[in-house]
Amino acid sequence: xxxxxxxxxxxxxxxxxxxxxxxxxxxxxxxxxxxxxxxxxxxxxxxxxxxxxxxxxxxxxxxxxxxxxxxxxxxxxxxxxxxxxxxxxxxxxxxxxxxxxxxxxxxxxxxxxxxxxxxxxxxxxxxxxxxxxxxxxxxxxxxxxxxxxxxxxxxxxxxxxxxxxxxxxxxxxxxxxxxxxxxxxxxxxxxxxxxxxxxxxxxxxxxxxxxxxxxxxxxxxxxxxxxxxxxxxxxxxxxxxxxxxxxxxxxxxxxxxxxxxxxxxxxxxxxxxxxxxxxxxxxxxxxxxxxxxxxxxxxxxxxxxxxxxxxxxxxxxxxxxxxxxxxxxxxxxxxxxxxxxxxxxxxxxxxxxxxxxxxxxxxxxxxxxxxxxxxxxxxxxxxxxxxxxxxxxxxxxxxxxxxxxxxxxxxxxxxxxxxxxxxxxxxxxxxxxxxxxxxxxxxxxxxxxxxxxxxxxxxxxxxxxxxxxxxxxxxxxxxxxxxxxxxxxxxxxxxxxxxxxxxxxxxxxxxxxxxxxxxxxxxxxxxxxxxxxxxxxxxxxxxxxxxxxxxxxxxxxxxxxxxxxxxxxxxxxxxxxxxxxxxxxxxxxxxxxxxxxxxxxxxxxxxxxxxxxxxxxxxxxxxxxxxxxxxxxxxxxxxxxxxxxxxxxxxxxxxxxxxxxxxxxxxxxxxxxx
Amino acid sequence: xxxxxxxxxxxxxxxxxxxxxxxxxxxxxxxxxxxxxxxxxxxxxxxxxxxxxxxxxxxxxxxxxxxxxxxxxxxxxxxxxxxxxxxxxxxxxxxxxxxxxxxxxxxxxxxxxxxxxxxxxxxxxxxxxxxxxxxxxxxxxxxxxxxxxxxxxxxxxxxxxxxxxxxxxxxxxxxxxxxxxxxxxxxxxxxxxxxxxxxxxxxxxxxxxxxxxxxx
Numbered sequence: 007x008x009x010x011x012x013x014x015x016x017x018x019x020x021x022x023x024x025x026x027x028x029x030x031x032x033x034x035x036x037x038x039x040x041x042x043x044x045x046x047x048x049x050x051x052x053x054x055x056x057x058x059x060x061x062x063x064x065x066x067x068x069x070x071x072x073x074x075x076x077x078x079x080x081x082x083x084x085x086x087x088x089x090x091x092x093x094x095x096x097x098x099x100x101x102x103x104x105x106x107x108x109x110x111x112x113x114x115x116x117x118x119x120x121x122x123x124x125x126x127x128x129x130x131x132x133x134x135x136x137x138x139x140x141x142x143x144x145x146x147x148x149x150x151x152x153x154x155x156x157x158x159x160x161x162x163x164x165x166x167x168x169x170x171x172x173x174x175x176x177x178x179x180x181x182x183x184x185x186x187x188x189x190x191x192x193x194x195x196x197x198x199x200x201x202x203x204x205x206x207x208x209x210x211x212x213x214x215x216x217x218x219x220x221x222x223x224x225x226x227x228x229x230x231x232x233x234x235x236x237x238x239x240x241x242x243x244x245x246x247x248x249x250x251x252x253x254x255x256x257x258x259x260x261x262x263x264x265x266x267x268x269x270x271x272x273x274x275x276x277x278x279x280x281x282x283x284x285x286x287x288x289x290x291x292x293x294x295x296x297x298x299x300x301x302x303x304x305x306x307x308x309x310x311x312x313x314x315x316x317x318x319x320x321x322x323x324x325x326x327x328x329x330x331x332x333x334x335x336x337x338x339x340x341x342x343x344x345x346x347x348x349x350x351x352x353x354x355x356x357x358x359x360x361x362x363x364x365x366x367x368x369x370x371x372x373x374x375x376x377x378x379x380x381x382x383x384x385x386x387x388x389x390x391x392x393x394x395x396x397x398x399x400x401x402x403x404x405x406x407x408x409x410x411x412x413x414x415x416x417x418x419x420x421x422x423x424x425x426x427x428x429x430x431x432x433x434x435x436x437x438x439x440x441x442x443x444x445x446x447x448x449x450x451x452x453x454x455x456x457x458x459x460x461x462x463x464x465x466x467x468x469x470x471x472x473x474x475x476x477x478x479x480x481x482x483x484x485x486x487x488x489x490x491x492x493x494x495x496x497x498x499x500x501x502x503x504x505x506x507x508x509x510x511x512x513x514x515x516x517x518x519x520x521x522x523x524x525x526x527x528x529x530x531x532x533x534x535x536x537x538x539x540x541x542x543x544x545x546x547x548x549x550x551x552x553x554x555x556x557x558x559x560x561x562x563x564x565x566x567x568x569x570x571x572x573x574x575x576x577x578x579x580x581x582x583x584x585x586x587x588x589x590x591x592x593x594x595x596x597x598x599x600x601x602x603x604x605x606x607x608x609x610x611x612x613x614x615x616x617x618x619x620x621x622x623x624x625x626x627x628x629x630x631x632x633x634x635x636x637x638x639x640x641x642x643x644x645x646x647x648x649x650x651x652x653x654x655x656x657x658x659x660x661x662x663x664x665x666x667x668x669x670x671x672x673x674x675x676x677x678x679x680x
Numbered sequence: 681x682x683x684x685x686x687x688x689x690x691x692x693x694x695x696x697x698x699x700x701x702x703x704x705x706x707x708x709x710x711x712x713x714x715x716x717x718x719x720x721x722x723x724x725x726x727x728x729x730x731x732x733x734x735x736x737x738x739x740x741x742x743x744x745x746x747x748x749x750x751x752x753x754x755x756x757x758x759x760x761x762x763x764x765x766x767x768x769x770x771x772x773x774x775x776x777x778x779x780x781x782x783x784x785x786x787x788x789x790x791x792x793x794x795x796x797x798x799x800x801x802x803x804x805x806x807x808x809x810x811x812x813x814x815x816x817x818x819x820x821x822x823x824x825x826x827x828x829x830x831x832x833x834x835x836x837x838x839x840x841x842x843x844x845x846x847x848x849x850x851x852x853x854x855x856x857x858x859x860x861x862x863x864x865x866x867x868x869x870x871x872x873x874x875x876x877x878x879x880x881x882x883x884x885x886x887x888x889x890x891x892x893x894x895x896x
Contacts, residue, residue: 578738578799578803578804578835579803579804579806579825579830579832579841580736580738580803580804580805580806580807580808580830580832580833581736581737581738581803581806582734582736582806582808582825582826582827582830583734583736583772583773583774583808584818584826585732585774585776585812585816586812586815586816586817586818588772590736590772591824591825591826592803592825593823593824593825614801654824656824656825661771664771664772665771666737666738666739666740666742666802667738667803668801668802669801670800670801671800
C-alpha cells in the first residue's frame with residue numbers, strides 16, 4: 007500500500023489556546039476574552055462576604071506581575087513516585103522562580119529557579135517600572151499536549167552576578183516536575199535596517215541587533231501555530247530600545263521568525279527616547295482562528311511614506327495595531343490619524359491589549375470580524391479584521407471609533423468580553439460595560455459602571471460564568487495611586503457592574519492578601535480565584551518588594567454535587583483519531599436508568615485517567631467531591647435527563663504517551679460544586 | 681430402537697457443534713456494505729480530498745481485531761494510492777489516501793469483534809471512515825466525531841455498534857451483511873434433516889458410511 011500510514015508518527019505539540027476551564031494563557035484564550043465560561047461553583051448569589059473570601063495565601067520569593075495559570079488534573083511525581091493527579095496553579099516571579107502549588111490545598115509540589123551559575127536576577131535597569139529586581143515579568147503559556155505531561159514556556163531575565171551582561175532565556179519546563187525539558191534558548195536577534203538609523207545598527211551586516219539590557223519583556227507569551235511568540239519593548243523608553251517580536255518553535259526552541267516594528271526609527275520627528283515597543287500592559291497578542299496575530303505598538307516613529315503595497319517604506323510602525331501572519335509578516339495595519347501627536351505626547355496606543363470578538367451579525371445578518379483596541383488616549387477602536395483601516399491623515403477610516411469613552415487617561419490594561427458586552431477598566435476612573443446593539447455596533451455610552459474608581463493603572467476585568475448565566479466580573483484594585491497599597495479583589499454582577507457582589511476589604515483584614523502590583527489579572531477556575539500581589543499583607547509600600555503572594559479565594563463551605571452514578575448507564579464508544587489535531591475523540595452515551603429526572607448540569611467525571619492523557623474539552627475538574635482533580639465534561643443537555651433518556655457526551659483527549667487510554671467513570675449532577 | 685436412539689443423539693450432537701461454531705463466528709466477525717453518495721463533492725472539482733480509514737485500539741490488547749475490505753467501487757473517482765485491504769487496531773492507526781471524488785463510494789468490510797480487558801476501564805476498538813479536506817480536517821458530518829461511518833467492537837459481547845452519518849446531501853449508508861455462518865447453520869440443519877431419508881434410499885458409498893455412523 008502506498009497510502010500514508012500515520013499510526014506510528016509521534017504527534018506531540020497540539021495547538022490549542024486553552025482548555026475550557028483551565029487557564030493556560032493570559033486572559034484565558036488567544037482571543038484574550040478574559041472569560042471562563044465553565045464556572046459552576048461561583049455565582050452572583052453565593053459570592054458574598056459571609057460565604058466567600060480568602061481561603062489561603064501562597065508565598066513566593068519575588069514580586070508577581072505574571073498572571074497565575076491554572077492547570078487541572080496534572081500527574082505529579084516525586085522522582086519516580088507517582089503522587090496522583092492534582093489541580094495546580096503555576097506562579098512565576100521576578101526572582102526567576104516558577105512554582106507549582108496544589109490549587110486546592112496550597113501544598114507546594116515543586117519550585118525551580120532559572121538563575122544559572124554565577125547569575126542573579128536582573129537589576130531594575132534604572133527604570134522603576136518594576137521594583138528591586140527583574141526576573142519573569144510576562145505571563146508564561148502552557149501547552150498540555152507538549153511533552154509527556156505538558157510544558158510551561160517561561161521567559162526569564164538574569165544578569166551576571168559580578169558584571170553587567172544581561173540575558174533572556176526562553177525555558178520549556180515539564181509541567182509535572184518543573185525541570186527543563188531541553189536547554190533554554192538564549193534570546194538573540196537581528197533585523198535588516200536598510201536606512202541605517204536603527205538602534206544598535208551594525209554597518210557591517212546592515213542590521214540592527216537585539217539588546218537584552220534595553221529590552222523589557224512584559225507582554226504575555228503567546229502559543230499559536232506551533233510557535234512561542236515573544237514581544238519586546240523598552241525599559242522606560244531608554245534607548246537603544248526597539249519593538250521586537252521573536253518566535254520560537256515550541257518543540258525545539260529554535261528561532262523561527264523575527265520582526266522588528268521600528269527598525270529604522272525614522273523620521274526623527276518625535277522624542278528620541280520613543281520606540282515602538284510592544285508591551286500592552288502585560289497583555290499577550292490576540293490571535294484569530296487563522297493564526298494571525300494582532301499587536302499594538304507604543305509611541306515610536308511611524309513612517310507615512312508608503313511602498314507600492316501601501317506599507318511604510320522603512321517598516322516603522324509606531325502607535326499602530328498590526329495584523330501579522332503566523333510567520334510575522336505585516337499583512338495589515340491601523341494607525342490613528344493623530345499618530346504624530348500621540349508619539350510626541352507619549353500616548354501609546356500600545357498601552358492596552360487587543361481583544362478578538364466573536365463573529366457578530368448585524369440586523370441584515372451580515373457577519374463582522376472585529377478586533378477591539380485602546381491605549382492611553384481615551385478612545386476605543388473597533389476594527390474590521392479583514393480591513394483594519396491603515397493610515398488616513400485626514401481622519402480614521404475604521405469600523406467604529408468611540409472617542410472619549412475611557413476616562414481621561416485611557417487604558418493601561420486589557421478588556422474582557424461576555425455575552426454581547428465589552429468590559430474596560432481604564433485608569434483613574436470607573437470600570438465600564440459597553441453593549442453591542444442590533445447593528446453590531448457598540449453603544450457609545452456604557453450601560454453600567456462600577457462605583458469604584460480604579461487608580462493607576464486601572465484594572466483588567468476578568469469574567470467567570472456558566473455559559474451565559476452567573477456572570478461575575480472580577481477586578482483587582484490598587485488602593486493608592488501608582489499601583490501600590492493594599493490590593494483589593496472586587497466582584498461585580500456581569501450584567502450590571504454597578505452591583506458589587508463582594509470586595510476583599512469588606513471584612514477588615516480578614517481577606518487581605520498583599521500589596522498591589524500593576525497590571526494584575528485574576529485567574530478564576532473550578533470555584534476559586536487566584537490573584538497575585540507583591541509584598542506580604544500589611545507591609546509598607548516598597549518595604550518588602552522581594553516577596554510576593556497569591557491570594558486564593560473561594561467559598562467557605564461549598565455544597566457538593568450529587569453522585570448519580572448508580573442510576574446512569576455509561577456506554578462507551580471507541581476512539582476516533584483526528585489527523586489535523588492529533589486528538590482522540592470518543593463518544594460516550596449516558597442513559598438514565600433510574601426513576602427520577604437527573605438535574606442539570608450532568609457531568610461525566612473521568613477518574614483514574616491514564617497519566618499521559620488529558621481531556622482537552624473538560625468543563626472542569628473535581629475539587630471537593632473525592633476523588634479530586636478528576637476532569638469532567640458536561641452533557642449537552644438543556645433540560646433534566648429524564649428516566650430512560652440518553653445523551654451523548656463528546657470526549658476530546660490528548661494522549662501524549664500514546665498508551666492505552668484507561669479511565670473509570672462517575673456521574674455528578676446538579677448546580678453544586680464538583 | 682437402540683440404533684435409532686443412538687443415531688438421534690449423534691445427530692443432535694453434530695447439530696449442537698455446528699450451532700456452537702456458527703454462533704461463535706457470528707460473535708467474532710461482522711460484515712457490512714458501506715455506500716456513500718459523493719456526487720456533492722465531485723460537483724466542486726479541483727478540491728483536494730483524502731479518504732481516511734482508521735482502526736483505533738480501545739481495549740487492553742493491540743492488534744486483536746482486523747478489518748478486511750473488499751469490493752471497492754469509487755463511482756468513477758480515483759485515489760492516488762492503493763486502497764486498503766486490511767487494518768488491525770492500533771494507536772491512531774490511520775490510513776489516508778488522496779482522493780478525487782466520483783459519484784459514490786462503496787465497499788464491503790468485515791470486522792472481528794474481540795474485546796479484552798475490564799469494560800469499566802477500557803473502551804471498544806473503533807473503525808471509522810471519513811473524508812478529509814486539503815488541510816487534513818474532516819468534512820464534518822452529523823457525527824460528533826466527524827466521520828461518515830463508525831463501527832465499534834462490543835465490549836459485552838453480542839453485535840457491534842455501527843452508525844452512518846451525513847454531510848449535507850452526502851449521505852452514508854451502512855448495511856449489515858447476513859453472516860455466512862447463519863446460512864451454514866441453516867443449510868447444515870437441512871442436510872442433517874435429509875440424511876435419514878437418503879440413508880433409506882441407500883446413496884453413495886460415503887453416504888452409506890455416514891449412515892452406518894449415524895446408526896441408520
